[in-house]
Amino acid sequence: MVNALSAFPFLTAGDFDWACRDLADRACGGGWPSARLVTQNGIHLTITQCVDVPEATEGSELEVQELEDQDPEALVRTDLSPRLQIDYDIVLSPTYQVPVLYFTLRWHHYQGPLGLDAVYQYVVPEQYRKELKTVGVMGGISFGYHPQSGAPAFFVHPCNTADAMAQIADARSVNPGTYLIIWLGLVGHCVNLHVPRELVASDSPSPS
Amino acid sequence: MENQTPLVSLQRSVWAGRIPLEIVLAPSESRSYDKTDPYLISYPRLSYLPSLLPRLRAFFSPSLIEPSSQHHDGWFAFEGVPLKWHYPVGLLFDLYAGADPATKSCVDSQEGESPLPWRLTVHFSDWPSEDLVRLDPDGMVMNDAFINSVKEADFLRNGTAKGIMSLSKEDSAGLWKSVEEVNLPSFQRISNTLLPPLSQPFRNVPIRIFLPLPPDEESGLLKVVQSPLPPSIPTSSIQSSQSIGSRSSPGMQLQTIGGVLHTLLPNLFPSRRTPVLAKPVLHGAVLPMSALIEEVVRSSAYGDGWAYVVVRMMG
Numbered sequence: 127m128v129n130a131l132s133a134f135p136f137l138t139a140g141d142f143d144w145a146c147r148d149l150a151d152r153a154c155g156g157g158w159p160s161a162r163l164v165t166q167n168g169i170h171l172t173i174t175q176c177v178d179v180p181e182a183t184e185g186s187e188l189e190v191q192e193l194e195d196q197d198p199e200a201l202v203r204t205d206l207s208p209r210l211q212i213d214y215d216i217v218l219s220p221t222y223q224v225p226v227l228y229f230t231l232r233w234h235h236y237q238g239p240l241g242l243d244a245v246y247q248y249v250v251p252e253q254y255r256k257e258l259k260t261v262g263v264m265g266g267i268s269f270g271y272h273p274q275s276g277a278p279a280f281f282v283h284p285c286n287t288a289d290a291m292a293q294i295a296d297a298r299s300v301n302p303g304t305y306l307i308i309w310l311g312l313v314g315h316c317v318n319l320h321v322p323r324e325l326v327a328s329d330s331p332s333p334s
Numbered sequence: 335m336e337n338q339t340p341l342v343s344l345q346r347s348v349w350a351g352r353i354p355l356e357i358v359l360a361p362s363e364s365r366s367y368d369k370t371d372p373y374l375i376s377y378p379r380l381s382y383l384p385s386l387l388p389r390l391r392a393f394f395s396p397s398l399i400e401p402s403s404q405h406h407d408g409w410f411a412f413e414g415v416p417l418k419w420h421y422p423v424g425l426l427f428d429l430y431a432g433a434d435p436a437t438k439s440c441v442d443s444q445e446g447e448s449p450l451p452w453r454l455t456v457h458f459s460d461w462p463s464e465d466l467v468r469l470d471p472d473g474m475v476m477n478d479a480f481i482n483s484v485k486e487a488d489f490l491r492n493g494t495a496k497g498i499m500s501l502s503k504e505d506s507a508g509l510w511k512s513v514e515e516v517n518l519p520s521f522q523r524i525s526n527t528l529l530p531p532l533s534q535p536f537r538n539v540p541i542r543i544f545l546p547l548p549p550d551e552e553s554g555l556l557k558v559v560q561s562p563l564p565p566s567i568p569t570s571s572i573q574s575s576q577s578i579g580s581r582s583s584p585g586m587q588l589q590t591i592g593g594v595l596h597t598l599l600p601n602l603f604p605s606r607r608t609p610v611l612a613k614p615v616l617h618g619a620v621l622p623m624s625a626l627i628e629e630v631v632r633s634s635a636y637g638d639g640w641a642y643v644v645v646r647m648m649g
Contacts (some may be wrong), residue, residue, distance in 0.1 A: 139428040220560040241468060263506075269467045270479060271418070276555045278467045285485055285495040325446040 131300060135292040136223035145302035146171045146216065149325070152303075157322030164215075167274040171216040173319065177248055178209045179236070208236035211247050214319050216306070217273055224287040225306065227313050228272050228279040242269060245280055245317075253315040267317070282313050344633040346481045351379035351617055353427050354451035357386070357410075359394045363459055370397045374451065378516045379424025379617060380637050381530055383410050383417060383454075384469055385514055390456050403458035406469040407597040411455045416465040419554075420479040421635050427452055428615050428644040429544055429556070435646065458551040477510050480638055484509065487540040487639030490530055490562075497528045513637030521637065528639075529632070537550065539589075539627045540564045540635070544644045546612065559598055565589060590645070591630060592623030602645060615644045 131141055146169055153161035160174040171330050215228040231240045231249070238244065245267055246255055258266040262283060272279040287309070295308050351547055355377050361368040372627035373393050376385070384406075391405035412430050427433070433449040443543045461468060481498070489495040498506070505524045521543055530536060542554050545557040566586040591614055594604035604610055614621040621643065630639045 220562075223562075263481050264474055268478055268482055269475065270482065271420075271467070273558075277464060280601055283482075285489060295462070 130298070131302065131305060133223065133306075134297045134300060135288040135295070136226065137218060137302070137305060138223070139218060141302040141305070142218040142225065143169050145235050145306040148303040149306050152325055153322075157324030164274075165329075168218075170218075170274060173214045173216075175212050175214070175319070176234075177210040177212065177318070179210055179248060182259050208238075209234040210244075212249060212318070214314075214317075215272065215274075215279070216310075219284050220273070222284045222287065224291070225309050225313075226281055226284040226286055226287075227317065227319070228281045229317060229319075230272075230277070242267065242280070251315070251318060258316060277330040282317060287313070339628070341629060341633040343500055346518065348617055348634045349378075349380060349516060351424060352376045353379055353618075354584045355423075355424060355458050356451040356453045357390060357615075358453065359397055360411075360455050360457045363399055363457060364394075364397045366397060370394065372453075372454075377423055379427070380422050380513060380516060381477060382419060382421075382480075382514075383423055383426075384408070384473070387456075387469075391458065394456070394458075398458060400459050404471065406471050406473075407458045407461065408469075409457050409461060409466055411457065412452075416462045417454070419466065419469070419476070420483070420513075421642070424617055425544075425636070425642045426642070427641075428618060429547070433618065435613070436619045477507075480510050480513065481506065483638035483640065484528075484529070487635070490538040490540045491528075491530060491536045491639070493537045501527070515541055524641070532632075535565045536628055536631070537564065538566055539631050540640045541594070541627060541631065542640060542642050543614075544642060545599075545602075546645055546647050561598055563589065563594055563627060589627045590623060591621050591625045591627060595623075600643070609648065612645050612647050615646050616641060 132138060133141070137145070150161055150163040150171060153159075158173065160172075162172050164170050164172050178256055211232040211234060213230050213232070215230075216225050217228055218224075221225045229249070231244060233240070243265065246259065246265075250258060250267070262268075265282055266283050268283065269278060269280055271277065290312055291305070291309060294312065297306065300308070307321055307325060310319065311326075314320060353376070355373075355375050357373040357375070359370045361370075364370045373390055375386070387405040387408040391408060395401070405543065409419070412426070415430065417430075421429075428435075431449045431452050440463075441493050465474065469577075485495045485498050488498040501509070501524070505527070505614070509524045511517075512524065541560075541563055543559040545559065547556070564589045569585050569587045590606065592603065592606040592608075595603040595614060599612075602612040605623075609620075609623060614623075616630070621630065631639070635641050
């Protein structure tokens with residue numbers, strides 16, 4: 127067990143910093159080439175994915191592809207079918223003291239609206255749509271401002287994260303790295319961000 | 335907080351605060367370029383700019399080059415900077431207008447060019463998607479942003495957001511309506527169910543500190559400082575000579591605005607008692623450094639429960 131969490135189920139800024147660096151290190155070792163650390167205006171972890179949106183099968187199950195390279199040139203492909211680029215940012219909330227998943231959308235080879243409707247149509251897997259849409263004023267995803275860049279960004283509501291983490295993680299064995307992986311497993315899937323098997327496997331959870 | 339009455343009367347004054355606005359239509363969107371009559375209004379500091387859009391759209395409709403635009407296509411700018419609509423107008427004024435804050439000694443001694451009325455530009459096309467979240471015709475996006483902010487304040491005060499989450503749909507909608515309509519009695523009725531009683535201190539005090547904008551800043555990116563702020567901290571960590579009030583338990587000291595600023599921004603606030611290089615501004619007035627942070631929020635928070643303090647350089 128490496129450094130236990132002093133504030134579990136919350137994360138301190140120090141824990142979060144450690145967890146982001148740890149995850150970024152391990153991600154480039156396999157499974158998640160696009161994960162990268164951003165240290166401007168505070169630290170956060172960015173993961174980029176692209177979704178193919180074939181016009182003919184709009185709204186059907188989408189194929190998620192991990193970007194092989196962060197080089198923007200890599201986005202230019204020979205076939206010009208519409209693609210949706212999703213940039214996920216994992217940021218620590220100074221209010222809730224838990225990680226928050228922000229994301230922004232960008233079309234390639236297509237001009238289309240990028241509001242909440244697009245999020246539910248192209249980003250949220252079908253099985254979570256109904257559940258997410260029915261909570262709060264506008265559902266479990268809001269359009270707000272990225273706390274570090276100040277730019278408009280979607281985010282998954284974080285106000286129940288600490289309770290959920292307390293339920294599923296074991297306070298005695300969880301460390302910053304495993305906290306972030308468990309959290310991603312909890313929050314990521316509803317917006318199509320999945321933890322690569324390689325990262326979980328290399329995580330050696332403590333036997334219980 | 336034995337003396338509850340001053341806090342209540344302070345809150346009444348804060349809710350009564352207004353700013354004269356002069357809103358012009360963007361010349362590029364007007365049939366008469368810059369000859370369109372401006373829209374003048376005395377607008378509550380606690381209100382949000384998009385609530386004006388239906389009126390503005392109607393007022394400017396004869397002048398619009400693009401007649402098909404709708405009120406929720408509207409956005410505001412000050413000197414070319416798109417204004418974040420989710421901040422109350424009083425905060426935007428304190429941040430951008432460059433007005434000298436009021437102090438006890440000088441009520442109105444503005445020299446040179448007066449920042450009043452505050453001159454804003456309204457646009458109904460070319461939404462700045464890089465800067466602003468889009469609005470919707472029914473005001474749901476604004477309502478959602480407000481409630482999210484209320485939730486954060488509630489979480490800080492109580493250590494949980496269960497209060498606002500368990501608010502009935504009517505009360506949740508009513509809270510937003512009371513702020514939109516600047517209706518203090520109706521606001522108090524609902525917000526009192528969210529606030530811990532006076533006898534019970536907040537867990538943390540919802541304050542955000544906005545740093546001065548560098549001159550000639552085009553990006554409009556605001557630097558905001560937020561840190562967990564308990565109403566009182568152990569005495570050892572601050573100067574013991576500054577003992578205040580009987581409400582603090584032994585070994586604990588109530589936190590002041592000056593103390594918090596000195597701790598978080600020691601370069602701008604080398605003293606916890608006297609503003610030397612910069613001063614804290616809230617609702618257009620200089621905040622006393624000795625003000626207790628919990629009292630500031632209980633009396634002078636915006637409708638979402640936050641005190642947004644703007645740091646202004648002196649001299």
